Amino acid sequence: MEVLKNKKTLQDFIERQKEMGKRIGFAPTMGALHNGHLSLYEEAKKENDLVISSIFVNPTQFNNPEDLEKYPRDVNRDILILKNSGLVDAVYIPEVADIYPEKAVSQHYDFDGLENEMEGKSRPGHFDGVGTVVEELFRQVKPDxxxxxxxxxxQLAIIKKMVEKKHLPIKIVGVSIYRADNGLALSSRNQRLHEDRKEVSKIIYQTLLKVNDWFRTVTVPEIKERVADVFDQQQGMQLEYFLIADEETLKETDFFYKDRNYRAFIVVMVDGVRLIDNMHLE
Structure with a gap:
Protein backbone atom coordinates (compact mmCIF):
# COMPACT_ATOMS: atom_id res chain seq x y z
CA MET A 1 0.00 0.00 0.00
CA GLU A 2 1.32 3.40 -1.00
CA VAL A 3 1.36 6.14 1.64
CA LEU A 4 1.06 9.52 -0.09
CA LYS A 5 1.92 12.38 2.24
CA ASN A 6 1.49 15.46 0.04
CA LYS A 7 -0.43 16.74 -2.96
CA LYS A 8 2.50 16.42 -5.42
CA THR A 9 3.10 12.77 -4.53
CA LEU A 10 -0.63 12.07 -4.91
CA GLN A 11 -0.81 13.81 -8.30
CA ASP A 12 2.14 11.80 -9.64
CA PHE A 13 0.53 8.59 -8.39
CA ILE A 14 -2.89 9.39 -9.87
CA GLU A 15 -1.37 10.39 -13.21
CA ARG A 16 0.38 7.00 -13.51
CA GLN A 17 -2.80 5.12 -12.65
CA LYS A 18 -4.91 7.09 -15.11
CA GLU A 19 -2.34 6.44 -17.86
CA MET A 20 -2.84 2.72 -17.24
CA GLY A 21 -6.60 3.16 -17.51
CA LYS A 22 -7.25 2.21 -13.90
CA ARG A 23 -10.75 2.72 -12.52
CA ILE A 24 -10.43 4.46 -9.14
CA GLY A 25 -12.67 4.02 -6.09
CA PHE A 26 -12.26 6.49 -3.23
CA ALA A 27 -13.55 6.96 0.31
CA PRO A 28 -12.27 9.95 2.29
CA THR A 29 -12.07 9.72 6.09
CA MET A 30 -11.02 11.76 9.10
CA GLY A 31 -9.15 8.78 10.50
CA ALA A 32 -9.90 6.90 13.75
CA LEU A 33 -10.72 4.03 11.41
CA HIS A 34 -13.04 1.14 12.26
CA ASN A 35 -14.91 -1.64 10.47
CA GLY A 36 -17.48 0.83 9.18
CA HIS A 37 -14.76 2.51 7.13
CA LEU A 38 -13.49 -0.86 5.91
CA SER A 39 -16.99 -1.72 4.68
CA LEU A 40 -16.68 1.25 2.29
CA TYR A 41 -13.46 -0.15 0.89
CA GLU A 42 -15.01 -3.61 0.55
CA GLU A 43 -17.67 -2.09 -1.70
CA ALA A 44 -15.07 -0.07 -3.60
CA LYS A 45 -12.95 -3.18 -4.18
CA LYS A 46 -15.82 -4.88 -6.00
CA GLU A 47 -16.25 -2.11 -8.58
CA ASN A 48 -12.80 -0.60 -9.17
CA ASP A 49 -9.25 -1.50 -10.21
CA LEU A 50 -7.74 0.69 -7.51
CA VAL A 51 -8.98 1.75 -4.07
CA ILE A 52 -7.76 4.94 -2.41
CA SER A 53 -8.35 6.17 1.14
CA SER A 54 -7.59 9.56 2.62
CA ILE A 55 -7.08 10.66 6.22
CA PHE A 56 -7.60 14.34 6.96
CA VAL A 57 -9.25 15.95 9.97
CA ASN A 58 -10.93 18.88 8.27
CA PRO A 59 -10.88 21.99 10.48
CA THR A 60 -13.59 23.87 8.59
CA GLN A 61 -16.40 21.42 9.39
CA PHE A 62 -16.06 21.73 13.17
CA ASN A 63 -18.21 24.41 14.78
CA ASN A 64 -16.78 23.70 18.21
CA PRO A 65 -12.97 24.06 18.58
CA GLU A 66 -13.07 21.65 21.53
CA ASP A 67 -14.69 18.99 19.32
CA LEU A 68 -11.89 19.44 16.78
CA GLU A 69 -9.28 19.17 19.52
CA LYS A 70 -10.86 16.04 21.03
CA TYR A 71 -11.34 14.26 17.70
CA PRO A 72 -9.37 10.97 17.96
CA ARG A 73 -6.16 10.89 15.92
CA ASP A 74 -3.70 8.01 15.46
CA VAL A 75 -2.41 8.01 11.90
CA ASN A 76 0.07 5.17 12.43
CA ARG A 77 -2.72 2.95 13.75
CA ASP A 78 -4.94 3.91 10.82
CA ILE A 79 -2.22 3.10 8.27
CA LEU A 80 -1.73 -0.31 9.88
CA ILE A 81 -5.48 -1.03 9.76
CA LEU A 82 -5.58 -0.16 6.06
CA LYS A 83 -2.50 -2.24 5.26
CA ASN A 84 -3.81 -5.26 7.16
CA SER A 85 -7.22 -5.04 5.48
CA GLY A 86 -5.77 -5.77 2.06
CA LEU A 87 -8.52 -3.59 0.60
CA VAL A 88 -6.69 -0.32 -0.05
CA ASP A 89 -3.98 0.37 -2.65
CA ALA A 90 -3.04 3.86 -1.47
CA VAL A 91 -3.79 6.27 1.35
CA TYR A 92 -3.48 10.04 0.97
CA ILE A 93 -2.57 11.93 4.17
CA PRO A 94 -2.44 15.61 3.21
CA GLU A 95 -1.33 18.53 5.32
CA VAL A 96 -3.74 21.45 5.79
CA ALA A 97 -1.77 23.42 3.17
CA ASP A 98 -2.41 20.69 0.57
CA ILE A 99 -6.16 21.24 0.94
CA TYR A 100 -6.18 24.94 1.86
CA PRO A 101 -3.11 26.52 0.21
CA GLU A 102 -3.87 30.02 1.53
CA LYS A 103 -6.22 29.87 4.50
CA ALA A 104 -8.45 27.19 6.01
CA VAL A 105 -11.73 28.81 4.99
CA SER A 106 -14.79 27.16 3.47
CA GLN A 107 -16.40 27.99 0.17
CA HIS A 108 -20.10 28.80 0.31
CA TYR A 109 -22.46 26.29 -1.31
CA ASP A 110 -26.13 26.18 -2.21
CA PHE A 111 -27.32 22.63 -1.63
CA ASP A 112 -30.94 23.47 -2.50
CA GLY A 113 -31.84 23.72 1.18
CA LEU A 114 -30.49 20.32 2.24
CA GLU A 115 -27.91 22.15 4.36
CA ASN A 116 -30.61 23.89 6.41
CA GLU A 117 -32.25 20.75 7.78
CA MET A 118 -31.34 18.67 10.84
CA GLU A 119 -27.59 19.01 11.48
CA GLY A 120 -27.51 22.28 9.57
CA LYS A 121 -29.84 23.94 12.09
CA SER A 122 -27.40 23.54 14.97
CA ARG A 123 -24.10 23.55 13.07
CA PRO A 124 -24.02 26.65 10.80
CA GLY A 125 -21.39 26.41 8.08
CA HIS A 126 -20.72 22.73 8.79
CA PHE A 127 -21.79 21.54 5.35
CA ASP A 128 -19.87 24.32 3.61
CA GLY A 129 -16.82 22.78 5.30
CA VAL A 130 -17.81 19.29 4.18
CA GLY A 131 -18.44 20.43 0.60
CA THR A 132 -15.16 22.34 0.43
CA VAL A 133 -12.93 19.50 1.58
CA VAL A 134 -14.73 16.79 -0.42
CA GLU A 135 -14.73 18.83 -3.62
CA GLU A 136 -10.99 19.53 -3.24
CA LEU A 137 -10.23 15.87 -2.53
CA PHE A 138 -12.30 14.84 -5.55
CA ARG A 139 -10.38 17.24 -7.78
CA GLN A 140 -7.06 15.90 -6.49
CA VAL A 141 -7.84 12.16 -6.41
CA LYS A 142 -10.02 12.16 -9.58
CA PRO A 143 -12.03 9.06 -8.61
CA ASP A 144 -14.56 7.35 -10.85
CA GLN A 155 -23.79 14.36 4.46
CA LEU A 156 -24.31 11.71 1.75
CA ALA A 157 -27.22 13.73 0.30
CA ILE A 158 -25.15 16.94 0.44
CA ILE A 159 -22.24 15.33 -1.43
CA LYS A 160 -24.56 13.94 -4.11
CA LYS A 161 -26.02 17.43 -4.56
CA MET A 162 -22.56 19.02 -4.74
CA VAL A 163 -21.42 16.57 -7.43
CA GLU A 164 -24.62 17.23 -9.38
CA LYS A 165 -24.27 21.02 -9.19
CA LYS A 166 -20.54 21.06 -9.94
CA HIS A 167 -21.00 18.57 -12.82
CA LEU A 168 -18.25 16.34 -11.46
CA PRO A 169 -17.88 13.02 -13.36
CA ILE A 170 -18.08 10.91 -10.20
CA LYS A 171 -20.63 8.32 -9.11
CA ILE A 172 -21.51 8.65 -5.41
CA VAL A 173 -22.31 5.33 -3.74
CA GLY A 174 -24.09 5.11 -0.39
CA VAL A 175 -23.06 2.14 1.77
CA SER A 176 -25.32 0.64 4.44
CA ILE A 177 -24.62 1.48 8.09
CA TYR A 178 -22.12 -0.91 9.66
CA ARG A 179 -23.27 -1.91 13.12
CA ALA A 180 -21.72 -3.58 16.14
CA ASP A 181 -23.21 -6.91 17.21
CA ASN A 182 -25.57 -5.04 19.55
CA GLY A 183 -26.80 -2.80 16.73
CA LEU A 184 -24.91 0.39 17.66
CA ALA A 185 -23.83 2.24 14.52
CA LEU A 186 -20.03 2.30 14.41
CA SER A 187 -18.49 5.75 14.67
CA SER A 188 -15.05 7.21 15.33
CA ARG A 189 -16.59 9.10 18.24
CA ASN A 190 -17.69 5.79 19.81
CA GLN A 191 -14.04 5.26 20.75
CA ARG A 192 -14.52 7.88 23.45
CA LEU A 193 -17.16 5.71 25.17
CA HIS A 194 -16.41 3.04 27.78
CA GLU A 195 -17.41 -0.48 26.69
CA ASP A 196 -20.30 -0.64 29.15
CA ARG A 197 -21.73 2.60 27.76
CA LYS A 198 -21.47 1.26 24.21
CA GLU A 199 -23.56 -1.67 25.33
CA VAL A 200 -26.18 0.56 26.96
CA SER A 201 -26.26 2.73 23.82
CA LYS A 202 -27.79 -0.12 21.83
CA ILE A 203 -31.10 1.42 22.97
CA ILE A 204 -30.67 3.89 20.08
CA TYR A 205 -30.86 1.15 17.43
CA GLN A 206 -33.58 -0.74 19.33
CA THR A 207 -35.65 2.44 19.38
CA LEU A 208 -35.27 2.90 15.62
CA LEU A 209 -36.49 -0.67 15.10
CA LYS A 210 -39.56 0.14 17.19
CA VAL A 211 -40.10 3.33 15.15
CA ASN A 212 -40.08 1.21 12.00
CA ASP A 213 -42.88 -0.89 13.50
CA TRP A 214 -44.84 2.09 14.81
CA PHE A 215 -44.50 3.81 11.42
CA ARG A 216 -47.18 1.49 10.01
CA THR A 217 -49.92 2.34 12.49
CA VAL A 218 -49.00 5.33 14.67
CA THR A 219 -49.03 9.06 13.85
CA VAL A 220 -45.72 10.94 13.70
CA PRO A 221 -46.46 13.14 16.74
CA GLU A 222 -47.24 10.04 18.81
CA ILE A 223 -44.05 8.31 17.60
CA LYS A 224 -42.03 11.34 18.69
CA GLU A 225 -43.66 11.26 22.13
CA ARG A 226 -42.84 7.56 22.51
CA VAL A 227 -39.19 8.11 21.52
CA ALA A 228 -38.89 11.00 23.98
CA ASP A 229 -40.32 8.77 26.72
CA VAL A 230 -37.75 6.05 25.99
CA PHE A 231 -34.81 8.41 26.49
CA ASP A 232 -36.35 10.17 29.48
CA GLN A 233 -35.89 6.83 31.24
CA GLN A 234 -32.20 6.44 30.32
CA GLN A 235 -29.51 7.63 32.72
CA GLY A 236 -26.59 9.57 31.26
CA MET A 237 -28.36 9.97 27.91
CA GLN A 238 -29.93 13.06 26.45
CA LEU A 239 -32.06 13.02 23.29
CA GLU A 240 -30.87 15.97 21.22
CA TYR A 241 -33.43 15.40 18.49
CA PHE A 242 -35.56 12.77 16.81
CA LEU A 243 -37.47 13.38 13.61
CA ILE A 244 -38.85 11.69 10.53
CA ALA A 245 -37.98 13.30 7.21
CA ASP A 246 -38.55 12.89 3.49
CA GLU A 247 -35.48 11.05 2.16
CA GLU A 248 -35.20 13.27 -0.90
CA THR A 249 -35.67 16.75 0.58
CA LEU A 250 -34.69 15.90 4.21
CA LYS A 251 -37.59 18.06 5.33
CA GLU A 252 -39.25 16.94 8.54
CA THR A 253 -42.75 15.57 8.14
CA ASP A 254 -45.69 15.14 10.46
CA PHE A 255 -47.68 13.10 7.97
CA PHE A 256 -46.94 10.13 5.70
CA TYR A 257 -47.70 10.23 1.99
CA LYS A 258 -47.76 6.88 0.22
CA ASP A 259 -45.63 7.97 -2.73
CA ARG A 260 -42.73 9.28 -0.61
CA ASN A 261 -39.82 7.56 1.12
CA TYR A 262 -39.15 8.40 4.76
CA ARG A 263 -36.24 7.98 7.16
CA ALA A 264 -36.02 8.35 10.93
CA PHE A 265 -33.09 10.39 12.27
CA ILE A 266 -31.88 10.46 15.85
CA VAL A 267 -29.09 12.18 17.80
CA VAL A 268 -28.32 11.21 21.38
CA MET A 269 -25.69 12.54 23.77
CA VAL A 270 -24.13 9.74 25.82
CA ASP A 271 -21.66 10.87 28.49
CA GLY A 272 -20.87 13.94 26.39
CA VAL A 273 -20.36 11.92 23.19
CA ARG A 274 -22.73 12.77 20.34
CA LEU A 275 -24.10 9.65 18.64
CA ILE A 276 -26.11 9.84 15.42
CA ASP A 277 -28.11 7.14 13.68
CA ASN A 278 -30.91 6.77 11.16
CA MET A 279 -33.10 4.15 9.52
CA HIS A 280 -35.10 3.91 6.32
CA LEU A 281 -38.74 3.27 7.22
CA GLU A 282 -40.32 0.34 5.43
Missing part, protein backbone atom coordinates in the same frame (compact mmCIF):
# COMPACT_ATOMS: atom_id res chain seq x y z
CA UNK A 145 -16.61 6.24 -7.84
CA UNK A 146 -16.72 7.58 -4.28
CA UNK A 147 -18.16 5.79 -1.25
CA UNK A 148 -19.86 7.24 1.82
CA UNK A 149 -21.70 5.58 4.69
CA UNK A 150 -25.42 6.06 5.19
CA UNK A 151 -24.85 6.71 8.91
CA UNK A 152 -24.16 10.32 7.89
CA UNK A 153 -27.18 10.31 5.57
CA UNK A 154 -27.49 14.08 5.36
Missing amino acids: NAYFGEKDFQ
Whole structure:
Protein backbone atom coordinates (compact mmCIF):
# COMPACT_ATOMS: atom_id res chain seq x y z
CA MET A 1 0.00 0.00 0.00
CA GLU A 2 1.32 3.40 -1.00
CA VAL A 3 1.36 6.14 1.64
CA LEU A 4 1.06 9.52 -0.09
CA LYS A 5 1.92 12.38 2.24
CA ASN A 6 1.49 15.46 0.04
CA LYS A 7 -0.43 16.74 -2.96
CA LYS A 8 2.50 16.42 -5.42
CA THR A 9 3.10 12.77 -4.53
CA LEU A 10 -0.63 12.07 -4.91
CA GLN A 11 -0.81 13.81 -8.30
CA ASP A 12 2.14 11.80 -9.64
CA PHE A 13 0.53 8.59 -8.39
CA ILE A 14 -2.89 9.39 -9.87
CA GLU A 15 -1.37 10.39 -13.21
CA ARG A 16 0.38 7.00 -13.51
CA GLN A 17 -2.80 5.12 -12.65
CA LYS A 18 -4.91 7.09 -15.11
CA GLU A 19 -2.34 6.44 -17.86
CA MET A 20 -2.84 2.72 -17.24
CA GLY A 21 -6.60 3.16 -17.51
CA LYS A 22 -7.25 2.21 -13.90
CA ARG A 23 -10.75 2.72 -12.52
CA ILE A 24 -10.43 4.46 -9.14
CA GLY A 25 -12.67 4.02 -6.09
CA PHE A 26 -12.26 6.49 -3.23
CA ALA A 27 -13.55 6.96 0.31
CA PRO A 28 -12.27 9.95 2.29
CA THR A 29 -12.07 9.72 6.09
CA MET A 30 -11.02 11.76 9.10
CA GLY A 31 -9.15 8.78 10.50
CA ALA A 32 -9.90 6.90 13.75
CA LEU A 33 -10.72 4.03 11.41
CA HIS A 34 -13.04 1.14 12.26
CA ASN A 35 -14.91 -1.64 10.47
CA GLY A 36 -17.48 0.83 9.18
CA HIS A 37 -14.76 2.51 7.13
CA LEU A 38 -13.49 -0.86 5.91
CA SER A 39 -16.99 -1.72 4.68
CA LEU A 40 -16.68 1.25 2.29
CA TYR A 41 -13.46 -0.15 0.89
CA GLU A 42 -15.01 -3.61 0.55
CA GLU A 43 -17.67 -2.09 -1.70
CA ALA A 44 -15.07 -0.07 -3.60
CA LYS A 45 -12.95 -3.18 -4.18
CA LYS A 46 -15.82 -4.88 -6.00
CA GLU A 47 -16.25 -2.11 -8.58
CA ASN A 48 -12.80 -0.60 -9.17
CA ASP A 49 -9.25 -1.50 -10.21
CA LEU A 50 -7.74 0.69 -7.51
CA VAL A 51 -8.98 1.75 -4.07
CA ILE A 52 -7.76 4.94 -2.41
CA SER A 53 -8.35 6.17 1.14
CA SER A 54 -7.59 9.56 2.62
CA ILE A 55 -7.08 10.66 6.22
CA PHE A 56 -7.60 14.34 6.96
CA VAL A 57 -9.25 15.95 9.97
CA ASN A 58 -10.93 18.88 8.27
CA PRO A 59 -10.88 21.99 10.48
CA THR A 60 -13.59 23.87 8.59
CA GLN A 61 -16.40 21.42 9.39
CA PHE A 62 -16.06 21.73 13.17
CA ASN A 63 -18.21 24.41 14.78
CA ASN A 64 -16.78 23.70 18.21
CA PRO A 65 -12.97 24.06 18.58
CA GLU A 66 -13.07 21.65 21.53
CA ASP A 67 -14.69 18.99 19.32
CA LEU A 68 -11.89 19.44 16.78
CA GLU A 69 -9.28 19.17 19.52
CA LYS A 70 -10.86 16.04 21.03
CA TYR A 71 -11.34 14.26 17.70
CA PRO A 72 -9.37 10.97 17.96
CA ARG A 73 -6.16 10.89 15.92
CA ASP A 74 -3.70 8.01 15.46
CA VAL A 75 -2.41 8.01 11.90
CA ASN A 76 0.07 5.17 12.43
CA ARG A 77 -2.72 2.95 13.75
CA ASP A 78 -4.94 3.91 10.82
CA ILE A 79 -2.22 3.10 8.27
CA LEU A 80 -1.73 -0.31 9.88
CA ILE A 81 -5.48 -1.03 9.76
CA LEU A 82 -5.58 -0.16 6.06
CA LYS A 83 -2.50 -2.24 5.26
CA ASN A 84 -3.81 -5.26 7.16
CA SER A 85 -7.22 -5.04 5.48
CA GLY A 86 -5.77 -5.77 2.06
CA LEU A 87 -8.52 -3.59 0.60
CA VAL A 88 -6.69 -0.32 -0.05
CA ASP A 89 -3.98 0.37 -2.65
CA ALA A 90 -3.04 3.86 -1.47
CA VAL A 91 -3.79 6.27 1.35
CA TYR A 92 -3.48 10.04 0.97
CA ILE A 93 -2.57 11.93 4.17
CA PRO A 94 -2.44 15.61 3.21
CA GLU A 95 -1.33 18.53 5.32
CA VAL A 96 -3.74 21.45 5.79
CA ALA A 97 -1.77 23.42 3.17
CA ASP A 98 -2.41 20.69 0.57
CA ILE A 99 -6.16 21.24 0.94
CA TYR A 100 -6.18 24.94 1.86
CA PRO A 101 -3.11 26.52 0.21
CA GLU A 102 -3.87 30.02 1.53
CA LYS A 103 -6.22 29.87 4.50
CA ALA A 104 -8.45 27.19 6.01
CA VAL A 105 -11.73 28.81 4.99
CA SER A 106 -14.79 27.16 3.47
CA GLN A 107 -16.40 27.99 0.17
CA HIS A 108 -20.10 28.80 0.31
CA TYR A 109 -22.46 26.29 -1.31
CA ASP A 110 -26.13 26.18 -2.21
CA PHE A 111 -27.32 22.63 -1.63
CA ASP A 112 -30.94 23.47 -2.50
CA GLY A 113 -31.84 23.72 1.18
CA LEU A 114 -30.49 20.32 2.24
CA GLU A 115 -27.91 22.15 4.36
CA ASN A 116 -30.61 23.89 6.41
CA GLU A 117 -32.25 20.75 7.78
CA MET A 118 -31.34 18.67 10.84
CA GLU A 119 -27.59 19.01 11.48
CA GLY A 120 -27.51 22.28 9.57
CA LYS A 121 -29.84 23.94 12.09
CA SER A 122 -27.40 23.54 14.97
CA ARG A 123 -24.10 23.55 13.07
CA PRO A 124 -24.02 26.65 10.80
CA GLY A 125 -21.39 26.41 8.08
CA HIS A 126 -20.72 22.73 8.79
CA PHE A 127 -21.79 21.54 5.35
CA ASP A 128 -19.87 24.32 3.61
CA GLY A 129 -16.82 22.78 5.30
CA VAL A 130 -17.81 19.29 4.18
CA GLY A 131 -18.44 20.43 0.60
CA THR A 132 -15.16 22.34 0.43
CA VAL A 133 -12.93 19.50 1.58
CA VAL A 134 -14.73 16.79 -0.42
CA GLU A 135 -14.73 18.83 -3.62
CA GLU A 136 -10.99 19.53 -3.24
CA LEU A 137 -10.23 15.87 -2.53
CA PHE A 138 -12.30 14.84 -5.55
CA ARG A 139 -10.38 17.24 -7.78
CA GLN A 140 -7.06 15.90 -6.49
CA VAL A 141 -7.84 12.16 -6.41
CA LYS A 142 -10.02 12.16 -9.58
CA PRO A 143 -12.03 9.06 -8.61
CA ASP A 144 -14.56 7.35 -10.85
CA ASN A 145 -16.61 6.24 -7.84
CA ALA A 146 -16.72 7.58 -4.28
CA TYR A 147 -18.16 5.79 -1.25
CA PHE A 148 -19.86 7.24 1.82
CA GLY A 149 -21.70 5.58 4.69
CA GLU A 150 -25.42 6.06 5.19
CA LYS A 151 -24.85 6.71 8.91
CA ASP A 152 -24.16 10.32 7.89
CA PHE A 153 -27.18 10.31 5.57
CA GLN A 154 -27.49 14.08 5.36
CA GLN A 155 -23.79 14.36 4.46
CA LEU A 156 -24.31 11.71 1.75
CA ALA A 157 -27.22 13.73 0.30
CA ILE A 158 -25.15 16.94 0.44
CA ILE A 159 -22.24 15.33 -1.43
CA LYS A 160 -24.56 13.94 -4.11
CA LYS A 161 -26.02 17.43 -4.56
CA MET A 162 -22.56 19.02 -4.74
CA VAL A 163 -21.42 16.57 -7.43
CA GLU A 164 -24.62 17.23 -9.38
CA LYS A 165 -24.27 21.02 -9.19
CA LYS A 166 -20.54 21.06 -9.94
CA HIS A 167 -21.00 18.57 -12.82
CA LEU A 168 -18.25 16.34 -11.46
CA PRO A 169 -17.88 13.02 -13.36
CA ILE A 170 -18.08 10.91 -10.20
CA LYS A 171 -20.63 8.32 -9.11
CA ILE A 172 -21.51 8.65 -5.41
CA VAL A 173 -22.31 5.33 -3.74
CA GLY A 174 -24.09 5.11 -0.39
CA VAL A 175 -23.06 2.14 1.77
CA SER A 176 -25.32 0.64 4.44
CA ILE A 177 -24.62 1.48 8.09
CA TYR A 178 -22.12 -0.91 9.66
CA ARG A 179 -23.27 -1.91 13.12
CA ALA A 180 -21.72 -3.58 16.14
CA ASP A 181 -23.21 -6.91 17.21
CA ASN A 182 -25.57 -5.04 19.55
CA GLY A 183 -26.80 -2.80 16.73
CA LEU A 184 -24.91 0.39 17.66
CA ALA A 185 -23.83 2.24 14.52
CA LEU A 186 -20.03 2.30 14.41
CA SER A 187 -18.49 5.75 14.67
CA SER A 188 -15.05 7.21 15.33
CA ARG A 189 -16.59 9.10 18.24
CA ASN A 190 -17.69 5.79 19.81
CA GLN A 191 -14.04 5.26 20.75
CA ARG A 192 -14.52 7.88 23.45
CA LEU A 193 -17.16 5.71 25.17
CA HIS A 194 -16.41 3.04 27.78
CA GLU A 195 -17.41 -0.48 26.69
CA ASP A 196 -20.30 -0.64 29.15
CA ARG A 197 -21.73 2.60 27.76
CA LYS A 198 -21.47 1.26 24.21
CA GLU A 199 -23.56 -1.67 25.33
CA VAL A 200 -26.18 0.56 26.96
CA SER A 201 -26.26 2.73 23.82
CA LYS A 202 -27.79 -0.12 21.83
CA ILE A 203 -31.10 1.42 22.97
CA ILE A 204 -30.67 3.89 20.08
CA TYR A 205 -30.86 1.15 17.43
CA GLN A 206 -33.58 -0.74 19.33
CA THR A 207 -35.65 2.44 19.38
CA LEU A 208 -35.27 2.90 15.62
CA LEU A 209 -36.49 -0.67 15.10
CA LYS A 210 -39.56 0.14 17.19
CA VAL A 211 -40.10 3.33 15.15
CA ASN A 212 -40.08 1.21 12.00
CA ASP A 213 -42.88 -0.89 13.50
CA TRP A 214 -44.84 2.09 14.81
CA PHE A 215 -44.50 3.81 11.42
CA ARG A 216 -47.18 1.49 10.01
CA THR A 217 -49.92 2.34 12.49
CA VAL A 218 -49.00 5.33 14.67
CA THR A 219 -49.03 9.06 13.85
CA VAL A 220 -45.72 10.94 13.70
CA PRO A 221 -46.46 13.14 16.74
CA GLU A 222 -47.24 10.04 18.81
CA ILE A 223 -44.05 8.31 17.60
CA LYS A 224 -42.03 11.34 18.69
CA GLU A 225 -43.66 11.26 22.13
CA ARG A 226 -42.84 7.56 22.51
CA VAL A 227 -39.19 8.11 21.52
CA ALA A 228 -38.89 11.00 23.98
CA ASP A 229 -40.32 8.77 26.72
CA VAL A 230 -37.75 6.05 25.99
CA PHE A 231 -34.81 8.41 26.49
CA ASP A 232 -36.35 10.17 29.48
CA GLN A 233 -35.89 6.83 31.24
CA GLN A 234 -32.20 6.44 30.32
CA GLN A 235 -29.51 7.63 32.72
CA GLY A 236 -26.59 9.57 31.26
CA MET A 237 -28.36 9.97 27.91
CA GLN A 238 -29.93 13.06 26.45
CA LEU A 239 -32.06 13.02 23.29
CA GLU A 240 -30.87 15.97 21.22
CA TYR A 241 -33.43 15.40 18.49
CA PHE A 242 -35.56 12.77 16.81
CA LEU A 243 -37.47 13.38 13.61
CA ILE A 244 -38.85 11.69 10.53
CA ALA A 245 -37.98 13.30 7.21
CA ASP A 246 -38.55 12.89 3.49
CA GLU A 247 -35.48 11.05 2.16
CA GLU A 248 -35.20 13.27 -0.90
CA THR A 249 -35.67 16.75 0.58
CA LEU A 250 -34.69 15.90 4.21
CA LYS A 251 -37.59 18.06 5.33
CA GLU A 252 -39.25 16.94 8.54
CA THR A 253 -42.75 15.57 8.14
CA ASP A 254 -45.69 15.14 10.46
CA PHE A 255 -47.68 13.10 7.97
CA PHE A 256 -46.94 10.13 5.70
CA TYR A 257 -47.70 10.23 1.99
CA LYS A 258 -47.76 6.88 0.22
CA ASP A 259 -45.63 7.97 -2.73
CA ARG A 260 -42.73 9.28 -0.61
CA ASN A 261 -39.82 7.56 1.12
CA TYR A 262 -39.15 8.40 4.76
CA ARG A 263 -36.24 7.98 7.16
CA ALA A 264 -36.02 8.35 10.93
CA PHE A 265 -33.09 10.39 12.27
CA ILE A 266 -31.88 10.46 15.85
CA VAL A 267 -29.09 12.18 17.80
CA VAL A 268 -28.32 11.21 21.38
CA MET A 269 -25.69 12.54 23.77
CA VAL A 270 -24.13 9.74 25.82
CA ASP A 271 -21.66 10.87 28.49
CA GLY A 272 -20.87 13.94 26.39
CA VAL A 273 -20.36 11.92 23.19
CA ARG A 274 -22.73 12.77 20.34
CA LEU A 275 -24.10 9.65 18.64
CA ILE A 276 -26.11 9.84 15.42
CA ASP A 277 -28.11 7.14 13.68
CA ASN A 278 -30.91 6.77 11.16
CA MET A 279 -33.10 4.15 9.52
CA HIS A 280 -35.10 3.91 6.32
CA LEU A 281 -38.74 3.27 7.22
CA GLU A 282 -40.32 0.34 5.43
